[in-house]
Amino acid sequence: MSVPGVKSNPLILALPKGRILKDCLPLLETANIIPEPAFFDKDSRLLRFKTNDPGLDIIRVRSFDVATFVAFGTASLGVCGSDVLMEFDYSDIYAPLDLNIGRCRLSIAQLADTKNKNLEDPARWSQISVATKYPNITQRYFASKGVQADIINLHGAMELAPVLKLSSLIVDLVDTGSTLRANGLQEIKTITQISSRLIINRTALKTQSAHVNALIERFRQLVTLPNNEDIS
Template identity: 50%
Template structure:
C-alpha cells in the first residue's frame, strides 16, 4: 500500500461570494469536506485542510479559481460559467454542470435613457467581463469600449463613466434600486466543476472527483 505521506496533495479551488453557500453541500456529497477551520469567520487563511489527507481547499476570487486551475496550481475547482466563458482557457475543462448559482449576464442602462443611442456604432460599457461584452456587441455591429470595473457597476452610468453596464443579474433588484433596466440577456449562468486537463489525464483522483460530482448532479436532476 502506498505511503499516504508520499502522495501529492490535490488542490481544490472554490470561489468567495455568491456560489460558495450553495456549493458546500454539493461538495460534501462528492466527498470534498472542509475541516472546522474553514467555517471560522475570524480565520483569514486562504488554504484549508479537508477530511481527506490528500486534498486541500483554496478559497479565492472567482476569476482566480479559473486561473489557478488552468495553470495547474489547483487540479479542480468550482466556478460560474461566466468566468469560464470570459477566459476560455485551453487547459480548462468543465465536465459537470452543478446546476447551482443560477443567474445571468445582462446589459443594463438607465431607465428612460436616450433612445437615440440605440443605433450607435460605438458605446462605452462598464463591466468586469470585457471579452464577453465585446463579443456580444460585435455580433450586433457595435464597437464596445469597455471600462473595467470589479464592482459598483450600477453607479457607473449615474456618474457619467459609461452609458451602459454588463453585469450579473439574479433578481434584478440591484438594477432597480440604482435606476437601471435590463435591455439584453447575454448568457445564462450556472456553477460548473472545472478541472485541469493535464491533471485529469495523469491523476486518477481527479477523474474520481469528476465522477462523484457528476453522480450527485444526476441524482439531484432526477429527484
Template identity: 45%
Template sequence: MEPTNNDVIAIALPKGRLLTPILELFEGIGFPCVKVFSDSRRLIYEDRDRQLRFLILRPADIPTYVERGAADMGIAGKDQLLEQRRDVYEPLDLRFGACRLVVAEPAELHKQDDPHSWSNLRVATKYPNLAEAYFSRKGIQAEIIKLTGSLELAPLVGLAERIIDLVETGQTLKENGLVEVEEIVKSTARLIVNRASLKTKYRRVQDLVEKMRAQVEAHTAGARA
C-alpha cells in the same frame, strides 16, 4: 508517511455567493471537512486522510490557478470561463449559481432607446472580452471601459451610458434606476480540471467528478419530485 504533492488533489473554491451551495455539495459526497470555511477566514485546509487540499480564492482567479496547475480542480462560473478563455477541462455543470450577463441602462434612457439603432456606445463592465465579442457580432462600435466593481454607478456619474453585468434577480439594477435591455449569456457554476492533472491523477480526479455528478443528479431529481 507525509503525502507528496503528486498524491494530493488541490481543489480551488470561490469566495462569495457560490460558497454555500458548494459546501453543501461536498458535504453531500462525504466531505464535511470543507465546512471549516463557512465560519472562518482561513484560505487553505488540508484533509490528510483523504489527501485533499482545499483553497479559497477570488472567483475570477480560479481558472488561472487550475490552468497553471496550482489547483488540480476548481469551481468557477461559466461567465468567468467564457471571459477568460482558459485552457481547462470542463466536465460538469453543477446546476447552481444561475445568473445572466446582461446589458442595462438608466430607466430614463430606456424610455426613448431602441437597441436596433445602437451605433456608438460607451459601456462599463467586468467582462471586456465578452462585451467586445457581443457588440462585434452585432456590428456595433463600442468603447469598453473595464471596471472591477460598482458598475451601477458608472451611468449615474456619466462614465458610461450602459453597463454589462451579471444579475441574479435584477433587484440591484432596479434599486439603482437601471433597466435590463438585452441578455448576453446564461451562467451556472462549473467544475473545471487541470488538463495535466486529468492525465497524471486520472483515477482520483475521475472519482471526484463522478461523485459530484451523482450528487448533482440526485439533487436535480429531488427538486423535480
C-alpha cells in the same frame, strides 16, 4: 474517502468566495468532502484547508481567480462560473459538469429613464460606452452586432457608471435585478445564462487520472441535468 495509489501530494480543489461558496457547501457535504473546522471559522485568515480526504485540500480564492489557479495547474480542479470561463477561455481547462448552482444571467442594463433602443439594429448603436468587468465577452457580443463598444473596465459598483455618466450601458451579472432597480437602472438584454461548473486541469486529468476521475464521479452523481455541456 481516499483513493488507493494517490500520490502523497494532495489534489487541490479551488472554491470561490461569496455566494457560490455558500451554494457549494451542500454539494461538498453530500459528496462526503468535509473541510477542517477552520474552513467554517469566519475569523480564520487561512486560505488553504485540509479535508477528511487526505488526498484532497481546498483553497478559497476570488471567483475570477479559480480559473487561473486551475488553468496553471496550481489547483487540479475547481468550481467556477461559466461567465469566468467565457471571459478567459483557458485552453488548459476542461469543464465536464454543470453543477446547477450559482444560476444567474449576464445582461446589459441602462438607466431606466433612457429610451429603449433596439440592440438588433446596428445603425442605431454605431458606437457606445459600456462599463463591465467582462471586457472580452462584452467586446465579442457587441462586435457580433456590428457595434463598436468603448469598454470601461470596472471591478465593482457597476451600477454607478450610467448614473454618473461614466458609460451609457453596463454588462454585469443579474440575479433578481433588485440592485439595478435600486440604482435606477433597467435590464434590457440578456447576453447569456450563467451557472457554476466543475472545472479540471487537463494535465492533472492525465497524470492523476484515477483520483481526479473519482472526484468527478462523486460530483456527477449529485447533478442530473438534461444538457450537461462542456465549456472547453
